Amino acid sequence: MDFIWWIWNASLGDGMGLGGESVNRLCNPLMDILKLVDPCQKLAIQIFITLEHSLESGYEKIRIGIHACFPGSELPSFYQVKHLLVDLTGVMSIINHMCINSCTTFVGPYAHLDTCPECDEPHYDQLRQNRGVKHPHAVFHTIPIGPQLQALW
Template identity: 30%
Template sequence: NPPTSQLLLKDNPDLKAVVKLYLKLSHAQVDYNSAHEVIIQHLGTTEFPSLHQAQQAVKHLSSVSSLMNDMCVNTCLAFTGPLAAFKSCPQCGEACYQEDILQKSKGKKFVPHQQYSTIPLGPLFQVMS
């Protein structure tokens, strides 16, 4: 769904700085967390927005969000649609999920070996029209 309210960065200089920082980083999570730690130490505050808040602001501003999908660690295929229930790749036999984590959680925590993101075009076209 498109946003129902306008997010004004000019009213929140910290959020504006966070969005700029997030958009400049190539490895967002690792880089942002490192930069976030330095900024908090430098400013002596714990009130600086998190990576999640930056991502949500960008998502809100652009009205575009991505979907994460599990895929074979060898990039054979994606575990979506008719393959969503598969626990291993039918082409190479590699497990979809990290076995050690699955066993430690007694079959409750499914952490994929690899994921990819897609951006649904429908909402993007709705925003553009």
């Protein structure tokens, strides 16, 4: 019944997913066509998309190679390109904790549990806890459909 209550009372501003600027952008989508004028940003996005399933280190090696050939170029870092794409498209992932055995997710009524209600595995990695910071055993990413549809439009 708890999950039914959480779903029934879900809203864009409930703090469980999108927040702040993302909710504002979802409710007030951009109406202009995006135009990138910076050639380094265009190149960085093209490389990022081309290396879609590659490691971050692959992007960085290409970036270093381009900078060696063109010392004045200001190609953004991998981290900067990811944030540039979020700024341009509004598409971002929501990260939630999950059981290490994939039994359940620690959201809604399970958000504050310290162990999985199905298998009793701990929510947090006991070995990685330092200075009171809790690290989940596992996470999953959800990419909301609303911003994706707006980006396509």
